[in-house]
Amino acid sequence: MKKVPTLDIRRYETDRDAFVAEIGAAYREYGFCCISGHGIPRELIDGAYEAFQTFFALPAETKLQYHLKGTGGARGYTPFKVETAKDSKYADLKEFWHVGREIPRDSRFADVMAPNVWPKEVPQFEKYGYGLFDALDQLGSRVLRALALHINLPENYFQDKTDQGNSILRPIHYPPITEENVPNVRAGAHEDINFITLLVGASAEGLEVLTREGDWLPITTEGDAIVVNIGDMLQRLTNHVYPSTTHRVVNPQNDNARKPRYSVPYFLHPNPDVVLDPVAECITPDNPSRYDTSITSHEYLLERLREIKLI
Structure with missing residues (x-):
């Protein structure tokens, strides 16, 4: 039975070459x-x-007081059944909140990265929400160092391309499913938009990834493991050397369907002005460049948010 591997990132310091090869x-x-x-x-x-x-x-x-209309859900609350996976007829069975990067309001990215809003009814939300944002941002940067080395880029290649990234922490609530034969799934089959996604809380069943052979492979984590996957922007930048794999969250076929499910993905984005052209290290005679037009990460993000009906 195939299984997505679990790797201990501490080996990056103690057993770097082998760890980079395995990851x-x-x-x-x-x-x-x-x-x-x-x-x-x-x-x-x-x-x-x-x-x-x-x-x-x-x-x-x-909750609806924190729904900021016209912002594409970039900050604050997005209600149930709004987001729809690309090409899906049915909206996803979820509601969510977005925490973004805190940047100086005179930053050149201030017009595309709004300030955070925080629910006054839950005083600890800001401390823990931004604390987790920060911790996952740092972990994501460590993963990107290993990914850079694996494709013969300098270890710190991504550092100045993600330090002002338009990244998002997304706490999600999938309410209990009470109807029989509901056509919607908790999250329809999709690929992520960003560089990499770090998912805290995939301990509950439901997350599945589509293998090269076309089978759905369930992923559940054990212990402290966090699921980290490639998004479309990094797939484009690496000329598909790192694939952005289709995944979904299916409705449980047992009593767990009657329980709420919570998960917290962190979508690590590049800085809004990063140009997503494939790097020379990933262009070979066997893998010629798949893209002949340039696009910045912000333009790409807007294009994709329209597809999933958030703007």
Whole structure:
């Protein structure tokens, strides 16, 4: 039975060459890998989950005060059944919140990266929400160092391309499914838009990844492992050496369908002005460049948000 590997990121310091080879092989094959040994404190993850669950339990009219219309859900609250996977007829069975990067308001990116909003009803939301944003941002940067080395780029290649990235922490609530034969799934088959996604809380069943052979492979994590997958922007930048793999969250076929599911992905984005042209190191006679037009990460993001009906 195929299985997405779990690798201990501490080996990057102690056994670098072997770790880089293994993580590179995992991403080339699956576009996914589970990362353990990351050092993000359990109390930060648990505290964040508790704050997010407290918010989602609030009355609908309270939550809707934080729905910022016309922003594409870039910050604050997005209600149930709004986001729709590309080419899907049915909206996803979820509601979510977006935490973004805190940047100086005189930054050149201020017009495309709005300030955060925080729910006053849940005082601990900001501390834990931004704490987790920061911790996953740092972990993502560590993963990108290994991915850079695997394709013969300098270790710090991504550093100045993601330090002002338009990244998003997205606490998601999938409510209990109470109807029989509901046509919607919790999250329709899709690929992520960004560079890499770090998912905290894939311990509940439902997440599945599509293998090269066309089979759906379930992913559940053990211990402290965090699922990290490639998004479309990094697939484009690496000329598909790192594939952005289709994945979905299916409805459980047992009593767990009657329970809520929570998950917290962190979408690590490049800075808005990064041009997503394939790097020379990933262009070979066997893998000629697949793109003949240039696009910045911000233009690409807007194009994709329109496709999934967020703008």
